[in-house]
Amino acid sequence: MRLLHLGLIASVIVAWAFREDLGPVHEVAGYVALAAAVVRSAIGLAGGGYARFGQFVRSRADTLGYARQVLRGNAPRYIGHNPLGGWMVLALLGCIGLLGASGWLYTTDLFWGYGWLAWLHAALGWTLLALVALHVGGVVFTSIAHRENLVKAMLTGRKAPPRPGDVG
Template identity: 90%
Template sequence: MSKRSEAAPPRVWSRSVRLLHLGLIGSVTVAWVFREDLGPAHEVAGYVALGAAALRCAIGLAGQGHARFGQFVRAPSDTLGYARQVLRGTAPRYIGHNPLGGWMVLALLGCIGLLGASGWLYTTDLFWGYGWLAWLHAALGWTLLALVALHVGGVVFTSIAHRENLVKAMLTGRKAPPGPGDVDGSQPSGQNP
């Protein structure tokens, strides 16, 4: 691991991004815990998660810095190249989201959006009682659980690989300053670091 500069830790994630992240953790957890009863707690938690995901998408499109999708969502070829670097143990440290993390953000937000939409549809007169919709909603719930497990695994793996506490970084919004070989992520999407 290369030495990092002694500069002040840069702010990577804004308070709004961090609060939405925590809101998603809480609301998805509540929705999952109450998945069998499908009562008000499950429904309210689902709408909170859907709202938080929608706000995060708005920030991703119109926000600034490391919160913008265009800052951290890389082209598929760049992401596959990064995945090969991870497998070889030569992946650089990113100040914002790394390419795999960027695509994971999109997958998580997309899955939450589909879960919220399918849950809402199930409450409408037009779609009430359809088995295929209940099956789809349940399958999306399990898909989200798998994505969360992959996300947490990626955070743990990357924290160990780069000797950096990414959970603390998400709570404080700050990461260690860039060092030699680190990628600040400021290149537009689709360009190699």
């Protein structure tokens, strides 16, 4: 899972870096990102443990309640994704999926040269950039709030054991 995450990060960075030159490097990076998002979605649906969507995608009420706890400064620590992080995973995967689909459509004879599709693809790229910024900000905020290095946990696959008050 960690390698999938790192591959997704790398492919998005490469696709972004070559956004002005929509040639083969941009296309391949986009398809790699799309493939990684599809694999991650499959794991989220059929996998187990903390990778499964059913483990960390919470209801709207639970997510809003958690957001209020964050604002009050008393949000509990989650061993897996917290409710806001869970919805961010879905937003990121959905955006990458739409980016991949719009990029592919633009290469087809049916949609080649359509301005609205190029605009949509670019807008989705900027949306992904904003989501990534929010995601990284959330990781930094949560790391500070719970005094734990979430980037290290993501790289090693190990997180501090549950403490009293943690949510599994």
